[in-house]
Amino acid sequence: MLDMQHETFLRFPEGKAKAFTLSYDDGVEADKKLIGILDNYDVKCTFNLNSGMFPDKGLHDRMSEEDSYALFSRCGQEIALHGHRHLYLTKVSSVQVVQEIVANREYLESKYNRLVCGMAYAYGATDDGICNILRGLGVHYARTTVSTGNFSLPQDFLRWDPTCHHTDRSLSEIARRFVDTSPLDERKARESYLFYVWGHSYEFDDNENWHVMTDLLDTVAHRDDVWYATNGEICDYVNAFGMLQWGITDQLVFNPTHTDIWVERDKKLYRLPSGRTVYFEV
Numbered sequence: 001m002l003d004m005q006h007e008t009f010l011r012f013p014e015g016k017a018k019a020f021t022l023s024y025d026d027g028v029e030a031d032k033k034l035i036g037i038l039d040n041y042d043v044k045c046t047f048n049l050n051s052g053m054f055p056d057k058g059l060h061d062r063m064s065e066e067d068s069y070a071l072f073s074r075c076g077q078e079i080a081l082h083g084h085r086h087l088y089l090t091k092v093s094s095v096q097v098v099q100e101i102v103a104n105r106e107y108l109e110s111k112y113n114r115l116v117c118g119m120a121y122a123y124g125a126t127d128d129g130i131c132n133i134l135r136g137l138g139v140h141y142a143r144t145t146v147s148t149g150n151f152s153l154p155q156d157f158l159r160w161d162p163t164c165h166h167t168d169r170s171l172s173e174i175a176r177r178f179v180d181t182s183p184l185d186e187r188k189a190r191e192s193y194l195f196y197v198w199g200h201s202y203e204f205d206d207n208e209n210w211h212v213m214t215d216l217l218d219t220v221a222h223r224d225d226v227w228y229a230t231n232g233e234i235c236d237y238v239n240a241f242g243m244l245q246w247g248i249t250d251q252l253v254f255n256p257t258h259t260d261i262w263v264e265r266d267k268k269l270y271r272l273p274s275g276r277t278v279y280f281e282v
């Protein structure tokens with residue numbers, strides 16, 4: 001039986017083969033309008049917040065501490081780290097990197113009374129040493145500013161490259177490609193698609209182009225074959241897939257996690273219930 005070859009592909013919750021997520025930085029006034037739009041379209045976003053910059057009004061119109069809390073404590077979107085003082089982590093000592101993250105995490109977790117394990121690098125700045133520090137501090141994922149232009153899942157969640165920024169000239173073409181194609185269309189199965197867009201909401205005000213976001217969501221939102229999730233939900237789900245325990249012949253798999261996991265194998269979709277062992281049909 002060991003010569004039987006089966007390739008198993010991750011599928012998102014409910015067996016969906018595509019996911020869409022957003023990531024917006026800095027905690028600025030325009031996030032209020034953005035969240036209103038996201039709610040209308042039922043899409044999810046991760047907002048990356050500093051914790052030591054509140055009085056700096058005028059710097060891209062950052063929100064006051066009170067406004068920030070009023071908005072993000074109730075909006076149903078994810079909050080994540082962005083550094084205490086928005087420092088270039090590659091331009092400070094390791095001790096300061098630790099302080100940037102610990103102070104940021106302590107503030108957000110105690111203020112919002114929730115676990116905050118995600119992050120976006122200020123200025124996209126990172127390197128191997130910083131990734132190691134983040135791992136030691138329990139950060140599960142961190143977004144860069146490097147565009148992939150494609151729908152691949154990250155190889156390393158601490159260097160999570162997004163598909164593109166919302167100002168990307170190809171944004172509408174990429175969005176069209178995302179909805180018009182599917183890994184299920186291929187004769188041979190393919191990995192699931194993730195479309196990941198990032199930016200700053202003040203850019204929509206500065207450039208008077210909020211239509212960029214509504215045009216994007218007109219294309220990608222409210223589709224049955226897409227999972228709309230925060231960055232953290234996607235990271236947790238993909239990590240849960242990685243924790244599956246396989247039998248030596250690949251015929252059985254145990255799901256030790258708290259979440260049901262969907263996989264596609266030999267063109268068949270399987271739900272692997274939390275805490276259960278599944279035997280595959282040969």
Ligand SMILES: [Zn+2]
Binds near residue numbers: 025082
């Ligand atoms: Zn920033």
